[in-house]
Amino acid sequence: xxxxxxxxxxxxxxxxxxxxxxxxxxxxxxxxxxxxxxxxxxxxxxxxxxxxxxxxxxxxxxxxxxxxxxxxxxxxxxxxxxxxxxxxxxxxxxxxxxxxxxxxxxxxxxxxxxxxxxxxxxxxxxxxxxxxxxxxxxxxxxxxxxxxxxxxxxxxxxxxxxxxxxxxxxxxxxxxxxxxxxxxxxxxxxxxxxxxxxxxxxxxxxxxxxxxxxxxxxxxxxxxxxxxxxxxxxxxxxxxxxxxxxxxxxxxxxxxxxxxxxxxxxxxxxxxxxxxxxxxxxxxxxxxxxxxxxxxxxxxxxxxxxxxxxxxxxxxxxxxxxxxxxxxxxxxxxxxxxxxxxxxxxxxxxxxxxxxxx
Amino acid sequence: xxxxxxxxxxxxxxxxxxxxxxxxxxxxxxxxxxxxxxxxxxxxxxxxxxxxxxxxxxxxxxxxxxxxxxxxxxxxxxxxxxxxxxxxxxxxxxxxxxxxxxxxxxxxxxxxxxxxxxxxxxxxxxxxxxxxxxxxxxxxxxxxxxxxxxxxxxxxxxxxxxxxxxxxxxxxxxxxxxxxxxxxxxxxxxxxxxxxxxxxxxxxxxxxxxxxxxxxxxxxxxxxxxxxxxxxxxxxxxxxxxxxxxxxxxxxxxxxxxxxxxxxxxxxxxxxxxxxxxxxxxxxxxxxxxxxxxxxxxxxxxxxxxxxxxxxxxxxxxxxxxxxxxxxxxxxxxxxxxxxxxxxxxxxxxxx
Numbered sequence: 001x002x003x004x005x006x007x008x009x010x011x012x013x014x015x016x017x018x019x020x021x022x023x024x025x026x027x028x029x030x031x032x033x034x035x036x037x038x039x040x041x042x043x044x045x046x047x048x049x050x051x052x053x054x055x056x057x058x059x060x061x062x063x064x065x066x067x068x069x070x071x072x073x074x075x076x077x078x079x080x081x082x083x084x085x086x087x088x089x090x091x092x093x094x095x096x097x098x099x100x101x102x103x104x105x106x107x108x109x110x111x112x113x114x115x116x117x118x119x120x121x122x123x124x125x126x127x128x129x130x131x132x133x134x135x136x137x138x139x140x141x142x143x144x145x146x147x148x149x150x151x152x153x154x155x156x157x158x159x160x161x162x163x164x165x166x167x168x169x170x171x172x173x174x175x176x177x178x179x180x181x182x183x184x185x186x187x188x189x190x191x192x193x194x195x196x197x198x199x200x201x202x203x204x205x206x207x208x209x210x211x212x213x214x215x216x217x218x219x220x221x222x223x224x225x226x227x228x229x230x231x232x233x234x235x236x237x238x239x240x241x242x243x244x245x246x247x248x249x250x251x252x253x254x255x256x257x258x259x260x261x262x263x264x265x266x267x268x269x270x271x272x273x274x275x276x277x278x279x280x281x282x283x284x285x286x287x288x289x290x291x292x293x294x295x296x297x298x299x300x301x302x303x304x305x306x307x308x309x310x311x312x313x314x315x316x317x318x319x320x321x322x323x324x325x326x327x328x329x330x331x332x333x334x335x336x337x338x339x340x341x342x343x344x345x346x347x348x349x350x351x352x353x354x355x356x357x358x
Numbered sequence: 359x360x361x362x363x364x365x366x367x368x369x370x371x372x373x374x375x376x377x378x379x380x381x382x383x384x385x386x387x388x389x390x391x392x393x394x395x396x397x398x399x400x401x402x403x404x405x406x407x408x409x410x411x412x413x414x415x416x417x418x419x420x421x422x423x424x425x426x427x428x429x430x431x432x433x434x435x436x437x438x439x440x441x442x443x444x445x446x447x448x449x450x451x452x453x454x455x456x457x458x459x460x461x462x463x464x465x466x467x468x469x470x471x472x473x474x475x476x477x478x479x480x481x482x483x484x485x486x487x488x489x490x491x492x493x494x495x496x497x498x499x500x501x502x503x504x505x506x507x508x509x510x511x512x513x514x515x516x517x518x519x520x521x522x523x524x525x526x527x528x529x530x531x532x533x534x535x536x537x538x539x540x541x542x543x544x545x546x547x548x549x550x551x552x553x554x555x556x557x558x559x560x561x562x563x564x565x566x567x568x569x570x571x572x573x574x575x576x577x578x579x580x581x582x583x584x585x586x587x588x589x590x591x592x593x594x595x596x597x598x599x600x601x602x603x604x605x606x607x608x609x610x611x612x613x614x615x616x617x618x619x620x621x622x623x624x625x626x627x628x629x630x631x632x633x634x635x636x637x638x639x640x641x642x643x644x645x646x647x648x649x650x651x652x653x654x655x656x657x658x659x660x661x662x663x664x665x666x667x668x669x670x671x672x673x674x675x676x677x678x679x680x681x682x683x684x685x686x687x688x689x690x691x692x693x694x695x696x697x698x699x700x701x702x703x704x705x706x707x708x709x710x
Contacts, residue, residue, distance in 0.1 A: 078481075143669050144622050146425075151669075154609065155662025161655035262655070271427075271485055284479050316500055319493025326486035327472070334476035 019332050020280050020296045023325075027303050035310045047183040051306060059302035060190035061086075061249040064197050065269060066276040066294040068245025071205070071238045073277050075231075076218045076286025077138060077145035079239065082246040082273055084156025085130050086266025089250025091160040093123040094169040094260030097176050116176060120251060127247025128240050130156065135239030139232040153270065160262030168261045171254065180255030190252055194295070197245060201291055211289075214238065218286025276301055279329050300325075371619035374671055375634045378617075382641045390648040397524045402640040404526060407533040408433065408588040408595060410636040412607060413614035414540045415584025417632045420615050421544075422577050423557040423624025424480035428469065428487035429585040430607030432462045434600070435491040436589025441503035441599025444510065451509045459586050465491060466582020470575035484578075488608070495601030502600035505593065514594045529591045536587065540629045553577060557624030613661060614639055617668050638664070 031038040031051075041050040065082050072079045096119035114122075130152055137148035171177075182189040205211030213234055216224045221231045249269070254260050278284060279300055280293025304325055308318050331337045387394030403410075412429045419426045436458045443449045443457065469487045472478050505511075517525040544550040552573045555563040564570050592603060616622065617638055618631030642660055646652045 137666075137669075141670070147616060147622055147665070147669055150609070150612065150616075151662045151665045154613070154665065155659045158655040158658030158662065161653070162659070166653055166655060271488075275482070275485065278479075278482050284481060316496030317493065319489045320497060321493075323486045323488075323490030323493055326482065326489060330472065330478045330482055330486065331476060334478050337476045 017281055017290055017293050017296075019329070020293050020300065023279070023329060023332075024296055024300050024303065027300065027307060031303075031307055031310070035307065038310065043186070048186045051310065053188065055299065055302050055306050057188040057190050058306075059298045060188070060194050061252050062269065062272050062276055062298040062301060063194045063295050064245050064249045064252075065273040066280070066298050067194075067197055067201050067291055068242035069273050070277050070280070070282055070289045070291055070294045071201070071214055072145075072242045073274075073282055073284060074214050074218045074286055074289035075235050075238055076221075077235065077239070078274070078284065079134060079149045079242050080146060080270045080274075081130070081134060081149040081152035081156055082242065082249075083266040083269040083271075084153050084160065085127050085243050085246040086250040086253055086269055087160035087260075087262050087264075088130060088156055088163065089123040089127045089247035090254035090260040090265045091163040091169070091262050092126045093119055093176075093251055093254045094171050095163055096122055097171055097173050098169065116173070119176075123251055123254075124244055124247040127243045127250065131240035131243025131246075132236070134243065135236035138239060139235040157262060160260075160265070162262075164260055164262045166262070168259050170259045172258075176255055177258060178255070180252045180257075193248065193252065197248065198291065198295060201241075205289075205291070210234075215287055215289065218289075272301055273298075275326065278333075281333070300329075371671075372628050372631045372634075374668075375618050375631050375638070378668075379634050379638050379641065382638060382645070386641060386645045386648065390645075393644070393648055396522065398644065400524055400526050400530070402637055402644065403530045403533060405595075405643075406636050406640040407527075407529040408592040408604075409607065409610055409614065409639065410533050410633060411536050411588040411591060412585050413611040413618075413632045413636050414536060414629055415581035415588075416608075416611040417615045417618070417620050417627050417629060418540075418544070418553055418577050419480075419581045420612075420620050420622055421557045421624060421627040422553045422574065423560065424473070424574075424577070425484065425612075425622070426466075426469075426487075426578065426581045426585075427481065427484040427608050428465065428491055429581065429588075429611055430604040431488045431491035431495070432465060432582060432585035433589035433592055433604040433607060434495050434602070435465075436462055436586040437593045437596065437599040437603050438495045438498045438503070438601060439599070440590065440593045441505050442498050444505055444507045445503055451507060455590060458590055459583060462582040462586025462589065463579050464582070466585070467575060467579040469582070470578030473578065474571045474574045480578075492601065498601075499599075500601065502598050502602075504598045510594065510597065514597050527594075529594055532587070532591055536584070537629065537633055544629050549573060549576065554625060557626070559625075610639060613665060616665060 035051075038051050041048055041053070043049070065086070069079055069082065096114050097116060098113050113119075134149050134152060137143045137151070138145050141148075178189060179193075180190060184192060205214065213224070213229050216227070216229060217231045217234060224231055246266075246269075250266065253265050257265075274284075276297035277294045279297035280290050280295070282289045282293060301322075304322065305318060308321055309315065313321070383394075383399075392398070412433060416426055416429060439461055440454050440458050443454045444451065449457075465487055469483050472483050473480050513528050516528050518527070518531065519525045544553070552563065552568045552570070555566065555568055556570055556573060560570060589604070593599065596603065612622075614635035615627065615632050616635070618628065618633070618635030620627030620631060639661070642657060642664070646654070646657050646660075
């Protein structure tokens with residue numbers, strides 16, 4: 001009886017999704033005890049307001065990028081250009097929407113340069129093109145993913161600045177602000193964007209064989225090819241999808257800050273997103289991936305930042321705390337560390353089945 | 359004859375790097391008057407000594423198959439520690455420099471230990487190190503601290519004249535010393551050979567009985583040491599400590615190593631290549647300065663394109679090398695594996 005329950009416990013704790021949940025739970029528990037009014041929710045103008053809603057809203061950009069990046073990482077790749085793609089997409093959107101002051105009768109009104117849907121499609125399209133470039137380099141030219149995407153990471157910010165002509169473009173067109181700041185049925189609109197992206201990705205990877213293909217490519221591309229999968233094609237589209245996600249995040253960024261800054265938009269996003277994916281339990285070595293884990297990873301990062309601010313800790317220490325959490329989670333995910341620390345609590349019997357199997 | 363050819367092939371990427379540097383420098387000289395002078399070349403060394411030193415540390419890490427994202431932050435932390443100790447605690451430079459060097463090495467040692475003992479991924483561990491070092495800078499001070507210490511000022515302004523009339527700085531001397539030491543380490547010591555072996559195939563290195571764990575920890579310690587040395591050089595150059603110094607320097611260092619012919623998969627790379635990679639980086643910036651009207655974002659686009667060209671050249675050369683390798687004697691097993699792999703490549707296009 002007892003052995004059965006410890007077995008179940010071990011099975012749960014061995015699940016990759018377990019540790020991210022524990023970390024997020026710990027952060028929330030900490031806030032429940034130490035931060036006043038952390039879980040308070042107000043309704044103002046029919047919208048929900050509160051720290052938790054704020055965390056959801058603010059982490060949406062990293063969540064979306066992390067979802068796309070999870071698939072890239074599952075193929076044993078990496079995309080460090082997402083931050084630059086965010087900047088390119090934001091620059092494109094800002095350039096096309098901009099906002100011109102026009103007199104209509106007696107009313108001053110801002111109008112877009114091109115219709116907003118066109119601008120949005122163009123921004124996401126450019127991001128997709130960027131992803132196509134990455135995908136081509138990785139899948140056809142067989143360049144290592146980190147180097148292939150390093151190219152766009154460096155050049156992309158230059159391209160973004162080229163689009164905005166080195167200036168920060170301010171957006172005046174009001175409807176565009178809804179993307180990043182609007183509310184729908186009481187919740188921030190960004191939450192719905194994340195939900196749609198997540199649902200689409202989950203459907204594509206879990207309801208079709210695509211997810212299995214991606215995992216098998218990540219584990220062994222040669223074996224996948226023998227079993228009839230075309231790694232080149234799948235890897236290519238995974239990079240395109242990753243960049244489109246970054247492009248959507250870029251739209252949110254541009255809408256949120258009502259401007260596009262080629263130099264600083266999406267700065268260090270790639271690192272935060274990779275961190276979110278890894279915190280979520282997906283290994284950088286490819287193979288099994290956890291989309292839900294990545295979303296939780298992004299939540300961990302944002303709730304940590306918010307917690308630090310809520311505690312009145314000087315903002316300059318944020319990075320140090322973030323670093324310590326990175327180290328802590330890395331340790332928790334490391335099997336040898338877990339064995340070292342928790343190993344003595346596990347009955348010796350656990351070692352015997354391994355010996356028998358050898 | 360055959361030997362000579364093969365040696366050439368081994369050094370081919372390195373030759374390409376050096377050629378590219380000469381072409382770029384030549385193009386600059388043709389386009390702009392005053393570009394082709396010994397002093398402009400020496401300025402490349404003066405202005406990029408700190409990048410070169412970190413890039414050399416990075417080269418060792420990459421050759422071993424790892425990566426170190428913390429180098430830029432460690433440089434910033436070193437400038438900050440130096441400035442704070444000199445200006446706020448009024449310590450002697452003779453103490454400050456060892457403390458600064460020790461701080462970077464310690465961080466590198468800790469990261470290396472985590473990577474080795476807990477099998478953690480270098481990318482994530484050094485990312486944590488990057489956050490930590492940058493964060494510690496801000497803990498020391500959010501603002502820039504300028505250095506007015508007389509010793510530091512003297513070192514910063516010292517001009518060492520060459521017999522031909524041109525001058526270099528103390529930083530260049532440090533850089534040259536680091537280059538010499540790194541070449542010795544990489545090619546004339548057991549430690550260096552172990553690094554190449556780990557990068558080639560870690561498991562084989564373990565089976566050969568090489569001290570893989572110790573070497574891995576040492577590599578990251580050394581990278582931390584080189585980064586903090588680069589930080590000291592940067593302190594001499596800037597005469598200030600600031601948390602925003604060396605922002606993005608890790609990518610510049612990776613650029614220098616990659617353009618220098620180091621493969622990010624590990625096992626292949628030369629210190630000399632990285633030195634030329636650094637010089638190429640410096641040349642691009644000099645050309646843009648000389649041009650005057652080019653906007654700064656063109657630097658990034660050009661650097662991105664250069665990486666692309668380089669990777670293409672490298673992949674062409676490396677694929678040619680593989681084909682030649684198959685005819686090597688005593689490689690029956692390898693031959694078979696290659697044949698299988700080749701047939702896999704033949705099968706795939708037919709299916710498409």
